Amino acid sequence: MLEHLSSLPRQMDYKGQKLAEQMFQGIILFSVTVGFIHRYVAEYFRWTVCIVMAGFAFSCLLTLPPWPIYGRHPLKWLPVQDSGIEDKKPGERKIKRLAKNN
Known part of the structure; x- marks a missing residue:
């Protein structure tokens, strides 16, 4: 029975949420x-x-489970783009400190 439950869709899009x-x-x-x-x-x-x-x-019963009717309009995500910023190790990052006004 667990195999049957894992095959059910688990996503609900925004239009499906509105419909539900x-x-x-x-x-x-x-x-x-x-x-x-x-x-x-x-x-x-x-x-x-x-x-x-x-x-x-x-x-x-009709609205809580993610029935397939609620996932008809999935979001199309943008492809991953290289930002050109190299990841630095935590020790290499400079810490910005705020100036104290005395």
Whole structure:
């Protein structure tokens, strides 16, 4: 089973994050609205809480794992460029000190 879990994608791009956030908010808003209407009509609070909690659990199931739908727009990174600055050893670097104003 661990082999199957390691094959799942683990990346979520920025557009995927935005989509997941919008889905999460939409599902929560829908479940709260349905729960409130049920509370108003049936006057039974326990089912209202169950409806809202079911909406929360469903939204978590859809938005928390990095499903492949959230990784459709990967970022294209720039290639590595040589900066021309040689790396110095820590002992060779000059330490800049601030002047004290007395």
